[in-house]
Amino acid sequence: MKYTNAKKILPDKLIIEIQKYVQGETIYIPKQQKEYQHWGSLSGGRQWLDQRNAEIRQAYKNNSSIEQLAEDYFLSIETIKKIVYSGNNSERN
Template sequence: MSYVKATEVLPEEVLNIIQKYVEGEYLYIPRKKCNRKAWGETTKSKNKTAERNLEIYRKYQEGTSIKDLSEMYYLAPKSIQKIISKIKREILQKNAS
């Protein structure tokens, strides 16, 4: 997120109205709902996490324990269990259709 000078983008009338409420402070103006981006859409985080999760599942299938996976990926055992369960569900759904 970057900052933009209000004086450079807002008409003076709008700036005067805003100054009645906030003056000399930073103001965050959220995106409209229709313009919001999903998590990971602008970075590769979503894809990297999905790849990591598939790797965790593959290693689990090969016999690596949840405790060992937890230590390898610096995640709580419960998080590892959730990842494995989610991927199992996805595979079952994919095979059912």
């Protein structure tokens, strides 16, 4: 997050209005919702995690133990439990 002086980018009327609420402080103005991108959407990290978690759920459905999955994927037992028990994928078929 970078710092920008409001006088460089905002009209004087708007600065005067903002000063009614806050003066001399740093404020954060978030992006509009339509501009927001979810974590990992640009790098592909989210897609990779979703694929890994789907593989873990499938292996669990195919009778792999939670302990074995934790060892295979280098994750804690608690993390594996969160993955396999989340959503509608919590039952072994």
